[in-house]
Amino acid sequence: MKVFRNLLDSVKPNFEKGGKLEKFYPAYDAFETFLFVPGHTANTGAHIRDAIDLKRTMVTVILAMVPALLFGIWNTGYQHFLALGQPDATFLEMFSYGAIKVLPIVIVSYAVGLGVEFIFGIINGHSINEGFLVTGMLIPLCLPIGIPLWMVAVATLFAVVIGKEVFGGTGMNIINVALTARAFLFFAYPTLMSGDKVWIDTATASGEALADGYTGATLLAQSTESATNYVNAAGVQYTDVFSSAFLGTIPGSIGETSTLAILLGAALLIYTGIGSWRIMLSGVLGGLVMSLIFNAFAVNPFMEVPAINQLVFGGFAFGIVFMATDPVTASQTTRGKWIYGFLIGVFAIMIRVFNPAYPEGVMLAILFMNVMAPLIDHYVIRGNISKRLKRVKVAA
Amino acid sequence: MSKEIKIKRGKDIKLAGPADKIYASALYAETVALKPGDFIGIRPKMLVKEGDVVKAGTPLFFDKNHEGVKFVAPMSGTVAEIKRGDKRVILEVIIKVDQETVYEKHDIADVKGMNGEQVKEIMLESGLWPMVRQRPFDVIANPNEAPKAIFISAFDSSPLAPDYDFILHGQDASFQAGIEAISKLTAGKVHLNVRGNVKAADAFANAKGVQINKFVGPHPAGNVGVQIHHIDPIAKGETIWFVNPQDVATIGKFFISGQFEASRVIALAGSEVNNPKYYRTVIGAPAASILNGNTKEGSKRYISGNVLTGSRIEETSYVGFYDHQLTVMPENHDPEFFGWIAPNFGKWSASRALFSWLMPNKEYKLDTKMNGEERAYVVTGQYETVFPFEIYPQQLIKSIMIDDIESMEELGIYEVAPEDFALCEVVCTSKMPVQSIVREGLEKLRIESL
Numbered sequence: 001m002k003v004f005r006n007l008l009d010s011v012k013p014n015f016e017k018g019g020k021l022e023k024f025y026p027a028y029d030a031f032e033t034f035l036f037v038p039g040h041t042a043n044t045g046a047h048i049r050d051a052i053d054l055k056r057t058m059v060t061v062i063l064a065m066v067p068a069l070l071f072g073i074w075n076t077g078y079q080h081f082l083a084l085g086q087p088d089a090t091f092l093e094m095f096s097y098g099a100i101k102v103l104p105i106v107i108v109s110y111a112v113g114l115g116v117e118f119i120f121g122i123i124n125g126h127s128i129n130e131g132f133l134v135t136g137m138l139i140p141l142c143l144p145i146g147i148p149l150w151m152v153a154v155a156t157l158f159a160v161v162i163g164k165e166v167f168g169g170t171g172m173n174i175i176n177v178a179l180t181a182r183a184f185l186f187f188a189y190p191t192l193m194s195g196d197k198v199w200i201d202t203a204t205a206s207g208e209a210l211a212d213g214y215t216g217a218t219l220l221a222q223s224t225e226s227a228t229n230y231v232n233a234a235g236v237q238y239t240d241v242f243s244s245a246f247l248g249t250i251p252g253s254i255g256e257t258s259t260l261a262i263l264l265g266a267a268l269l270i271y272t273g274i275g276s277w278r279i280m281l282s283g284v285l286g287g288l289v290m291s292l293i294f295n296a297f298a299v300n301p302f303m304e305v306p307a308i309n310q311l312v313f314g315g316f317a318f319g320i321v322f323m324a325t326d327p328v329t330a331s332q333t334t335r336g337k338w339i340y341g342f343l344i345g346v347f348a349i350m351i352r353v354f355n356p357a358y359p360e361g362v363m364l365a366i367l368f369m370n371v372m373a374p375l376i377d378h379y380v381i382r383g384n385i386s387k388r389l390k391r392v393k394v395a396a
Numbered sequence: 397m398s399k400e401i402k403i404k405r406g407k408d409i410k411l412a413g414p415a416d417k418i419y420a421s422a423l424y425a426e427t428v429a430l431k432p433g434d435f436i437g438i439r440p441k442m443l444v445k446e447g448d449v450v451k452a453g454t455p456l457f458f459d460k461n462h463e464g465v466k467f468v469a470p471m472s473g474t475v476a477e478i479k480r481g482d483k484r485v486i487l488e489v490i491i492k493v494d495q496e497t498v499y500e501k502h503d504i505a506d507v508k509g510m511n512g513e514q515v516k517e518i519m520l521e522s523g524l525w526p527m528v529r530q531r532p533f534d535v536i537a538n539p540n541e542a543p544k545a546i547f548i549s550a551f552d553s554s555p556l557a558p559d560y561d562f563i564l565h566g567q568d569a570s571f572q573a574g575i576e577a578i579s580k581l582t583a584g585k586v587h588l589n590v591r592g593n594v595k596a597a598d599a600f601a602n603a604k605g606v607q608i609n610k611f612v613g614p615h616p617a618g619n620v621g622v623q624i625h626h627i628d629p630i631a632k633g634e635t636i637w638f639v640n641p642q643d644v645a646t647i648g649k650f651f652i653s654g655q656f657e658a659s660r661v662i663a664l665a666g667s668e669v670n671n672p673k674y675y676r677t678v679i680g681a682p683a684a685s686i687l688n689g690n691t692k693e694g695s696k697r698y699i700s701g702n703v704l705t706g707s708r709i710e711e712t713s714y715v716g717f718y719d720h721q722l723t724v725m726p727e728n729h730d731p732e733f734f735g736w737i738a739p740n741f742g743k744w745s746a747s748r749a750l751f752s753w754l755m756p757n758k759e760y761k762l763d764t765k766m767n768g769e770e771r772a773y774v775v776t777g778q779y780e781t782v783f784p785f786e787i788y789p790q791q792l793i794k795s796i797m798i799d800d801i802e803s804m805e806e807l808g809i810y811e812v813a814p815e816d817f818a819l820c821e822v823v824c825t826s827k828m829p830v831q832s833i834v835r836e837g838l839e840k841l842r843i844e845s846l
């Protein structure tokens with residue numbers, strides 16, 4: 001600790017006003033405040049302050065994503081060996097295979113995103129906000145394992161620059177940054193973001209891709225054919241498709257498959273109060289309601305998918321827990337949060353069922369509602385204003 | 397007709413070092429001072445110069461905006477120094493106190509027979525007027541306006557706050573006389589708001605000519621703004637006046653004796669005080685006469701007022717005109733290694749991302765650290781949990797930041813004061829200077845309305 005302090009203090013003069021690296025002060029500041037919470041004290045207003053800050057908030061969200069990340073790493077290995085016809089591989093083999101595949105994506109996402117944040121911080125001379133700490137983890141978790149690393153880099157670059165920095169950086173963006181990255185890839189490189197080939201890494205040890213004989217389709221893709229008959233990567237039918245999807249032993253984006261792992265994260269977010277339980281609950285309710293309506297009027301297999309399965313298939317749970325609750329892009333008023341979450345649930349299932357070309361309805365639903373959130377807030381606040389005006393008239 | 401109102405949203409922050417209910421006499425105050433900075437929005441014009449001899453109750457300066465509003469010497473003596481700061485702003489008017497206090501005498505008829513104009517006149521003349529403050533804007537009441545009601549909050553719910561039930565024990569007569577005087581100032585009601593879950597002092601419980609309302613719930617239930625909002629909310633163009641209960645008694649004493657008796661009880665509290673207790677002293681007393689070595693070793697911050705809204709003063713400075721409390725907190729400038737990820741067991745947080753919620757009854761010894769750096773707004777819904785108004789706090793703050801007067805008015809700025817936002821400022825993840833933002837917005841509107 002002393003070593004770091006001395007090191008920081010020794011280089012600090014270079015970055016301060018008049019120093020030769022003055023321009024890079026935001027970068028220095030980011031490192032200094034990362035290592036040490038500064039000792040500055042309250043100068044105006046309240047003399048005591050809550051121990052929470054944005055760094056703490058962000059690190060709590062990352063912690064909430066760790067179960068999904070760990071499960072995703074294992075599942076990458078599991079799906080790989082299942083497709084290869086080697087379901088007997090040990091836990092360690094699966095996990096380490098997954099780690100080799102997943103961690104580079106995480107590293108690329110962070111390196112590119114933080115790089116952009118630092119550059120903008122230095123250009124604009126403002127301190128580097130912590131927003132990307134969460135985004136940098138969300139991006140890998142919502143991508144398929146087959147994604148080439150250069151595409152991760154391009155998507156992150158696009159998302160951070162166009163999705164966030166042009167609006168003024170952390171706290172100012174209109175749409176969720178991680179989903180911007182995903183949507184960019186989805187529309188720019190559709191063949192690499194959907195279909196049967198991208199969800200499972202099937203490269204054999206010798207390097208050539210595995211020939212046919214395995215099924216890489218996600219449960220959502222299979223739902224267009226039948227609402228009851230699903231097969232896993234080895235071509236074997238699931239005995240209990242709900243349990244498999246709930247536990248997450250299915251193909252899908254890296255972090256989205258295990259509803260159980262996501263629920264662990266949700267529990268932490270709700271418990272700490274950092275993620276809005278209102279958005280999560282109303283989102284689930286919205287999804288359930290829409291699915292039940294489809295069940296009642298079912299004319300094709302996808303509409304017959306039981307409501308409870310809709311909640312555990314695809315990215316629904318991941319989107320509702322980690323993406324929809326992003327406070328910057330969600331509704332900001334309490335009542336608005338209920339409406340916003342509910343409509344995300346409704347639209348996610350609607351898009352997914354009506355347009356199987358966009359199996360990831362939840363992504364589009366959240367992006368759409370991100371754009372609508374200020375409108376919802378506007379009407380909620382107008383309601384409050386006119387209520388208060390009326391109150392005055394009654395009193396008078 | 398009395399009301400009982402439950403405040404649900406808010407937070408009681410338990411701090412170490414509440415004042416014991418024991419009286420001690422402060423050291424004899426050799427000097428006292430009035431600080432024009434305590435009176436927001438006034439333009440002070442001096443009436444005395446250094447070396448002038450003044451009595452207790454002699455005007456020292458007046459407000460150029462409202463020339464009737466005078467500020468008087470709390471004790472008799474000689475004007476020792478008029479301390480000025482940048483641009484010749486008057487910081488302190490210091491009086492060297494006589495051994496024996498000589499009072500300005502006012503001829504007082506029985507207050508019962510006076511009308512509102514007469515009471516106002518004599519309060520302006522005697523220097524009592526600054527004790528009457530107004531909402532909106534949270535400044536000294538404008539004597540040219542007619543308030544629709546007057547509010548007295550008989551309890552302070554902020555951390556380590558003085559207990560007015562204790563302070564006003566035995567002062568029933570002067571409190572009642574004060575009520576009678578100020579009730580002449582409005583055609584509306586006088587609301588006396590007491591804490592609902594404890595027995596109020598006799599001075600409050602037996603007060604006549606007031607509507608007694610009971611408030612239950614966490615801080616800021618004791619803030620007069622919260623009470624107004626729940627009983628008689630302010631719309632644009634309306635005014636409500638409010639007075640501190642101890643000041644009501646001072647006003648009462650004046651109407652009984654005809655002289656400005658500036659005695660005041662100040663609670664000395666905080667974790668850095670050895671024996672926190674109540675002190676009998678005067679308005680504008682030097683902090684040192686109360687502290688008198690009763691503090692612990694180490695770097696300390698002296699606050700005139702409470703930890704949420706008080707102002708930082710030097711040990712050699714004076715207690716503020718509106719402050720009934722002196723708080724001493726530890727000051728600490730050490731950076732914390734990975735402080736944002738460490739468990740931080742000794743720290744307080746309203747959030748469950750730390751652990752203080754596990755120990756709701758612990759008395760915290762908090763320092764004055766920011767615990768993070770200022771950031772853009774990210775988190776939402778946080779202010780609402782500690783802000784018991786039907787107002788959207790974060791949206792209001794943003795409207796002030798972008799200087800949108802129409803939105804400020806619509807979002808309810810006339811109902812709030814910086815102190816109502818103090819808890820928002822404490823819990824803010826983005827460490828926004830919320831109270832100064834609110835003050836900025838209020839001042840902008842107040843100046844427009846002049």
